[in-house]
Amino acid sequence: MNKASVVIIGGGIIGTSIAYHLCKNGITDIVLLEKDYLSAGSTGRCGGGIRQQWSERANVRLAMRSVELFQKYSEEIGLDIEYYQGGYLLLAFTDEGVELFESNVKLQQEEGLDVKLLTKKEIAEKFSFINTSGVKAAAFCSSDGHANPHLATMGYAKAAENLGANIMTRTKAIGIDVINNKIQGVNTDKGYIKTGLVINAAGGYSHEVGQMAGVDLPTESYRHQIFVTEPVEHIMDPLVISFENNFYIRQTKAGNFVMGQSDDDEKPSHNENPGWRFLIEMTTKMPKFFPFLKQMRVLRHWAGLYNMSPDALPIIDKSTTISDFYYAVGFSGHGFMLAPAVGEAMAEWIAYGKTRKVDISNLNIKRFAKGVTREKNVV
């Protein structure tokens, strides 16, 4: 019978980051279960943006720590993950939008972030590829950026494997064995693994994995769609977002433009099929802001799941009823960019009983009892 000190469920960026950071802190007797292949779920389907401009202070701190870790990634892990700090440009089209950015920028600057407001004229000068008609202002943080989520996941997984972790792909967790509120092991389609500690990093399936242990997590999944164009020469440094017009767009290192929007009509589901309406809305909307896109061709269109929490902030905690059942879930579409800091914090918590580099206590599950303040900077 197999056994391990820690079983992680989920082979996306969160699970592999936790695995790597646990190994780095000396806990190498780990099994990571991935039902498909590495980055098969939300990680491999996401836009790859890495931003620190959040409206909630705790999110800003966590994101800033992540950027520190992304900057060290290729040296530490030995893999180039196409990390590019071209900035994030958040466009405001309304007075309310400008006001929100003004207060956000103040808060973010207090946290030490290199963020500033740009006037319409400055935007037009700096980013000539944008049609600025209707734009009022923008918030710009030059140390934001993007990276390749697949490579980042594979890098963490290989590094963890090299340190002794057992990464089991094509292996599905089908049950968590709990007796007297104590975890005994995990049942998989490839056999039973004896363990006393389980981490739920199951992304779009976090609620279902919680249920396996009898823990009802307040997360649900929504389809989000995205597509990529054919590659062209590099012209776009920053990732550009508009909350009001509901889009984000970035150019990958290979030259493709990746873009997406959210859809208020989506219902909770595990539907990962791309839909035609999205394609029409995006191909109609995007060339208005980026005229050069009109002649470009769409190469691939897909969908992934946003695992939403009630306030669109992650839930990083351990169960109060089942001992040693940890979870890092509900990232609400922003797990990739937070993963290095979350993996580090989770590993420290498990290894030393408390986090060292960054405080994640505000992301506990008890916060929902007091009511919900929703993160505003969400696409």
Added chain:
Amino acid sequence: MRYLTELHVLIAGGGPAGLAAAIEAGKSGLNVLVVDEGIEPGGQLVKQTHKFFGNENFYASVRGFDIAKELLKEISNMKNVEILTESTVIGIYDKGVPVLHRENDEVELLKPERIILATGASEKFLQFENNDLPGVYGAGAVQTLMNQYGILPGENILMIGSGNIGLIVSYQLEQAGANVKAIVEAADRIGGYEVHARKAKRLGIPMLLKHTIKKALGGNKVEGAVITEVDENWQMIAGKEKEFVVDTICIAAGLTPSVELVSQAGGNIRYIPELGGYVPERDNDMRTTASNVFVAGDVSGIEEATTAMIEGKIAGLNAAKDLSRKIDEKKLGNLKSQIENFRSGPTSQKVRQGLQKLGFTLKSESFTKNSDDNIEKYEGKKRPVIECPEPIPCNPCETSCPVGAITVGESINSIPTINYEKCTGCGICVSKCPGLAIFMIQELLDSEKAIIGIPYEFLPLPQKDESVYVLSRDGEILETGKITQVTNFGNKTPVVYVKINRGYIKTARHIKPVSHSKNDYVCRCEEITVEDVEKAIDEGYTDFEELRRYLRIAMGPCGGRTCRLNTLKILSKKTGIPVEKLDPGNFRPPSVPTTFKAISEGSEKNE
């Protein structure tokens, strides 16, 4: 140390001649010291990776570096023979022989009773424009770098000179992964053995006869070369220049004997071009005109390692005889007739002419022709085809054949003949032939196919069932064939058997791997090669989607139409999982790249 007090024989040079001389002199009980410049002794042998011609008593069909090992092993068992490495005889003086120990920069004056000079030769250098640019090498330096130290001097090479060294080094450069753009030869025919030339031709290396190098191109290093045609007087013809993009120019223009010490010892030297330049006058006991000084090997005239070893033995025996040791006179006589036999063939004509100028009379033999036995009569039988076109002193095919089907005969220079009745098709001769000039053939009578067995000295060896390109004698791709068998035993040359179309049985003479070219793209959109995919699989990416995400395979405009199945097949081959059991990955829309305009405007018409 012993050699300082009672030194009988000092041998300058620890190559094949010097070591052979040391062994013979040592056997008589004399105290012998070999002084050698190298970090390791063995001379040119240690960098020679090809198999030697000759007869099996003299290491025929053994690779040069293995010969060195065998000689050194024999010497290591003799307490009275020592080898001093990293040391040089700096002169021969009236008071003795000063030896410089390079490591501690000290000179010691030794007083041997006899001296054997086996100092070998140095490379001839050509004069042409920019011949001082880094990237212009002598062939010996290339062999030292490549075969002794594992350093490839360059990627794209122009070889100047088609003597045996030029041919062999070209072949070795290709074995090591370099690309030899051409072999340039000023004469109107190839200088070296035909079998060596054929080995190089099979790799597709062009041979440019009546051409010579005019200049090297480049600023700080070689970036190219200009060659030009020459007329019958070897003068460059204007307007006939050709340019090559190369990073290395390798000069194999021949060798000239290193006779400095002979002259200093008082021995007469004479200029005899047929023997490479100035050579010592000597008798057939290898004694120079300085009575206590013998010579052996290339210093006495440029030949090759087998004759160098025989000369070394003759010199060693005579030095012993001089010092009143009992020697085997019969052996000495045999050695003398052996070396004469070696030199009796047409490839030694030049050496014979040179030696005649030194006053020797030498026999030249007439040779047997190819056998009358007709290979065509034995269609369907697995049998060797011997393509040994010119008489060279070599007979391992005869001595290795377990059933006596191959005959070279009394004269080692004769061309082998074969009796197909006796032949059992074992293929040992193919793996023994130093010239890689024997192939196995077998027609498969129930089909239009045939099997051909090819001696193959390239790594990695192909695997059974692997598909390979089948090449002609000129290195042209004829077809793709499947490997049916690979034999690889000990020091024998590996033999690969490949199934080919029967029509190519007389033309197919080499293979090359299909999948190891740097430009074999699996995914042309994203320029992912077979090698990239195989490497990623080795790193542990064993799902199609993982390979896609790691390498960007199938992320281009074709959407994986051409590369998906190819990638899955490579994955299947590497993992042993049949394709039907692999996850073929996601098929994302749109199935062809579609413009924003087409999608957005299409919607308006439909609404």
